Amino acid sequence: MIRAQSISLMRGGDVLFEDSDLQVFPGHKVGLVGRNGCGKSSLFSMLRGELHADTGDLHVPAEWRIASVAQDTPALEKSAIDYVMDGDTEFRALEEQLATAEASNNGEQIAHCHDKLAAIGAYDIQARTASLMAGLGFTQSQLQQPVKAFSGGWRMRLNLAQALIARADLMLLDEPTNHLDVDAIFWLEGWLKQYEGTLILISHDRDFLDSVTTDIVHIEHNKLNTYKGNYSQFERQRAEHLAQQQSEFEKAQVMRQHLQKYVDRFRYKASKAKQAQSRLKAIEKLPTQAPLRAESGVDFHFLEPEKLPNPLLTLRDAKAGYGDTTILEHIKLNLVPGTRLGLLGRNGAGKSTLIKLLAGELEPMAGERIANPGLRIGYFAQHQLETLDMSASALLHLQRMDSAASEQKLRDFLGGFGFSGDHATRPVEPMSGGEKARLALALIIYQRPNLLLLDEPTNHLDLGLRDALVAALQEYEGALIVVSHDRHLLRTTVDEFCLVADKKAETFDGDLDAYHAWLQERAASDKRSEQTAPSRQRDNRKEQKRKEAEMRQKTKPLRQTIEKAEKSIQILENELADLHDQLSDNSLYNDDRKADLQALLDKQTAAQKELSELEETWMEAEESLTELTEELQSEND
Incomplete structure (x- = not known):
């Protein structure tokens, strides 16, 4: 098993771990959570042996094979499948x-290699x-x-596949769902549940953590704290602990009451629709999360839109695409205040295209x-x-949007997004991806939109900010359209779904469970199509050969x-060339050879006449063959 005893680690002057312990048992699936910058990635580097503790001891069994996702992918000529197979280094x-x-024609070694290849299942690795x-x-x-x-996102999928194909004893996955859509996430969940090795997973996707993990390690106050159970169970345990602290409990109570009112209001309005019931189950957990939000220090709200016209936006039989390529057609949407729509669909079906059309x-x-x-x-x-100005600060971005607002008002607003004190005046360039996403959201919210279009808004956001975003969206009064692989966000913020598939929306x-079933049925249908394709191809080849034979038979006389x-x-032509050579003999033109000359000239004339007739015959036959071939092809089509 993995064992850390009294480890301490400093990076860049910051203490990440101090006198901290950890145990991970073989076969356990551990979710590693904590605020951005708390040391999750550094712990991964320690487990891989790339970093070493300043004090204490971290033990990983020496015989364990470790797999993790590469962060860079060179622009290789190698095929995608060969690149993924490289992940099985033993193979x-x-x-x-x-x-x-x-x-070297070493028969004994050849046999030995084949035995070992068979033992590791190498002969079906391509499949x-x-x-x-x-x-x-x-x-x-x-x-x-x-x-x-x-593209970059698809190369990250290749790197993930390369890690999964490795027969590892310990798998380290850092945000594996970031570049996946919902259907790929469903598949990855199932794969990881069947994985027999030890898994340590960094993720901000609570549904993914709930589905896959058996334990949670939370990094807080420079300690590694282990909780038994999945993420929701960890939240309950930690919320109970925080609620015991009076100062935090008082703040949490205010937030809990607010969220409970939302739950109660939705309960009485809930329709019989499947997605409404699914959403109700999800938001009933929100009061439990209240202490955690209060403790996180991140809490913001959407400003009330200045106007809520009805309808806001309408699409009438719209078609969308790029250049001459149609992605979606016959789109009909009527967006009114209160619309809360989640877009579902497989990768490349056109969800982002629809968002861009709406925008x-x-x-x-x-x-x-x-x-x-x-x-x-x-x-x-x-x-x-x-599009953010890398040299400007969060405060300056807002000041450019609203020069009449006081600095204190803008600082108060930014504080809800975690930009307080000096953080509000630091330039954007060194910010993390999560901080930039927070700032982009803040700039959008400040403009009081009445139609909110969110395309993967939770990428780079940690769990605390995702919870804050969920709470803010639940209060939002305008229309909301969301594309997201975060199922918790979808379950708790949208009332209905739109399926983007087969050029339609x-x-x-x-609900999302029904969508999962739809994906499985679609995948099964695709597989059946793939299995029947070879048979259809054989039939098509057989019919094609029959038509070709029929065409050969009908065109045979002309071809002959x-x-x-x-x-x-x-x-x-050979005969004429020979006659031309003979006629080039100067002695042939002497008086005593007139008869020979005349005989050769007569042969040349006759040959030229016959050649002309043959060329005419050849040309007529070629024209007839072309016409007959086109006629037969037209009949076959």
């Missing part, structure tokens, strides 16, 4: 040993790799594409996008973090005529 090492043995990559969203055609052809970043290719004059959109997407009558003419033309 690659045996491959090299076998190649060396074969090169296992393809199956694993399919679970992470890769299509069959992508498996042979070079690594350099994939006005894409013009409809057809149909109408009708925006109310009073519409004010707040649009959050990851690419917008790049239509109401989905079900052409072939015969071509042979005769070749003979005559």
Whole structure:
């Protein structure tokens, strides 16, 4: 097992761990949680042997094979499936040993290598790799594409697949769901539940932690604190502990009462729809989370929109896409104040395209996008973090938006997002991804939008800020459209779902569990199609061969005529060339050889006449063959 005794570690002048202990038993699945910067990634580096404790002892069994996700992916020509297979380092090492043995014709070593390859299941590794990559969203055609052809997010999926294919005793996963959509997350959950080794997982996805983990290690106050159970069970235990502290309990009570009112209000309004019932179950946990939010120090609210026109935005039979490529068509949406819609769909189906159409970043290719004059959109997407001024501070960003506001008012507002004191005046550039996301959200909220479009808003946000965002969205009075792989966020903030699939965006009558079932059925259908495809291909090839044979039979006379003419033309051209050589003899033009000259000229004339007739025959046959071939092809089509 993994054992840490009295370990201490300092990084950059900050104490991360101090006189801290830890035990992780074989086969346990541990969620590692804590605020950003508390030392989670440093602990991973220690487990990999890249960092060493300043004091104390960290023991990881020497024989354990450790797998983790690479953070960089070079632009390789190597195919995606070969790159993923590189994750099984023992298989690659045996491959090299076998190649060396074969090169030296060492029969004994060749047999030994084959035995070891069979023992590790090497002969089905390609099939296992393809199956694993399919679970992470890769299509069959992508498996042979070079690594350099994939975007950054898809390369991170390749790195994740490379870690999963390794037969590791200890797997270290740092935010594995960040670049996955909901269907890939469902698949990864199932895979990790079946994983027999020891897992330590850093994640800010509470549903993922709840589904996968058996223990939680919480880093707080430079200590590693272990809790038995999943994340929700950890929250309850920790909330009870905090509630025992009177000062924190008083603050938590105010927050708990507020959240309980929300739960009660929703309970009495809940319809019989599946997603409404699912949401009710999720928000009933919120009062338990109140002490944790109070303790986190991050708490913000959406400012009330200045106007709530009705409708806010309408799409009428709209079509969206890029260039000549249509992604979605026949889109019909009517957004009114209070709309709370979650977009579901497989990767690449068009969820982000729909968000961009709603935001006005894409013009409809057809149909109408009708925006109310009073519409004010707040649009959050990851690419917008790049639009922040890297040299400006959080405070300066707000001052540029509202120069009339007092500095204290703006500082008070930013404090709710964790930008207090000197932190409010530091430049953006050295900020973490989570801090930049917080600032982008703050800038959106300050503008009082009445339509909020959120495309993966929780990427880079820690659990404390995700909870604060959930609470703020529950109070928000405008319309809300969300694309997210965070199922807790979806369950607790939206009332209905829209399924984006097959170039359509239509109401989905079900909750996330029903969507999971839909994904499984769709995957099964795709698999059946793949299995029947070879049979269809064989039938198609058989029919094609029959048509080709029929065409050959019908065109045979013309092809024979052409072939015969071509042979005769070749003979005559050779004969004419020979006659030309004979006629080049100067002695042939003497008076005593007139008869010979005349005979050669007569042969040349006859050959030229015959050649001309053959060329005409060949040309007519070629034209007839072309016409007949086109006619037969048209009949076959």
